[in-house]
Amino acid sequence: MKFGYEKLKQDGAARRGTITTAHGTIDTPAFMPVGTAATVKGMLPEQVAETGAQILLGNTYHLMLRPGAERVAELGGLHTFMNWDKPILTDSGGYQVMSLSKLRKITEEGVTFQSHVDGSRQHLSPERSIEIQHLLDADITMAFDECTPFPADEETAAESMRLSMRWAVRSKEAFQQRDGYGLFGIVQGSIYPELREESAEALKEIGFDGYAIGGLAVGEGQELMFQTLEKTIPHLPEDRPRYLMGVGKPPDLVGAVMRGVDMFDCVLPTRSGRTAQAFTRRGTINLMNARHAADPRPIDPDCQCYACRNYSRAYINHLLKCQEMLGPMLITRHNLHYYQELMAGMRSAIEQGALQQFAVNFEAQYTGGDIPEI
Structure with a gap:
């Protein structure tokens, strides 16, 4: 080969x-x-x-x-x-x-x-x-x-x-x-x-x-x-x-x-996962913050990764505060999935001749802020 x-x-x-x-x-x-x-x-x-x-x-x-x-x-x-x-x-x-x-x-x-x-x-x-x-x-x-x-x-x-x-x-x-x-x-x-x-x-x-x-x-x-x-x-x-x-x-x-x-x-998706930082379609969030402590929603409601399908922001916030290793592991898993999904989205957009529109939509959502607090 x-x-x-x-x-x-x-x-x-x-x-x-x-x-x-x-x-x-x-x-x-x-x-x-x-x-x-x-x-x-x-x-x-x-x-x-x-x-x-x-x-x-x-x-x-x-x-x-x-x-x-x-x-x-x-x-x-x-x-x-x-x-x-x-x-x-x-x-x-x-x-x-x-x-x-x-x-x-x-x-x-x-x-x-x-x-x-x-x-x-x-x-x-x-x-x-x-x-x-x-x-x-x-x-x-x-x-x-x-x-x-x-x-x-x-x-x-x-x-x-x-x-x-x-x-x-x-x-x-x-x-x-x-x-x-x-x-x-x-x-x-x-x-x-x-x-x-x-x-x-x-x-x-x-x-x-x-x-x-x-x-x-x-x-x-x-x-x-x-x-x-x-x-x-x-x-x-x-x-x-x-x-x-x-x-x-x-x-x-x-x-x-x-x-x-x-x-x-880049080490960002994995290193950030170990410091409670999660990448989402709406930007980066810190899952140690108190606003997530009672939130039953996933890291990113639009994500289908293992962490988002099975665990809540509240649970991950709890793990982080208890210094349980599962917390950083779940965020890392989510972050790597997010990065790969972003690359797949760009590959698809290039195939369709639509990368410029993809970039416009990406920026609008990424800078739009996290989902509202419950």
Whole structure:
């Protein structure tokens, strides 16, 4: 089975397509739940699949530290290890090295850093990152890059981006071509259009199976993020998937799909579930609030997820106040279902040539406020 992307329909800049991998086909636009340490927090793999998710994200940095990529490989690879038989994308570890490591040194060779787990000295290079992802058996491997901090002046952003492009060459050379497996390059360049264009052109010359847009959703705000996407996406190939890394809130997803993005990942639906925040068609609500304590209605009356079919806001509010783990688990399950339903709604709208109206209706409802108190 050859790895590949097929565009089935286009509506404006938005695309409806499929990505074929060794472990199955992904319908796009797609949202990938984050399974950092080989698990989506608070969810069984079967429950994640029930939400409609077709692909998960695993984390190179965390898995190389615990339990170790070689051990995962000995145990049959990440799919077997975590009991997930669908596609998996692994990030390269670069972002976590920058964000979690207290002590790190970046050189042309790679990054030397101190593990946040046990303080041990570790080294991650493009070659080692690709090797780890191969050992994990990721369907989609990400090139090793430096995630440019924000804010950064243009000179700093340029130096960082060009280092990532040199690492991209080495990542491509280290990648082992196999049927059904793909390698994505990552466009960097902060908020500077000329740097984004330079990065995209460099990656196209190297040649990748897909193209990610990194270094966004790091504090620049939605307006700048959308402007950067509008300047970047026209330089990416039409026949390859486009992945916006680490995004985001529901309005971010809708706006990015309208600008031509195919894939997303974000910890928001799961992390928010652990802090009592639920995403609904009418915006975000905090289920710890007293207004929900006697409410017999579900999180979202229009939702058919497991949590909404079986449990009330009052019960979940009770669980949260008692610090029972079931509360965050139910909200997480709902949030992931909501995200997948949002993506399915956009796929359908693109097929019908109606994404613009979908976006108008979405915004009107999402900003309209929660259902009235009883």
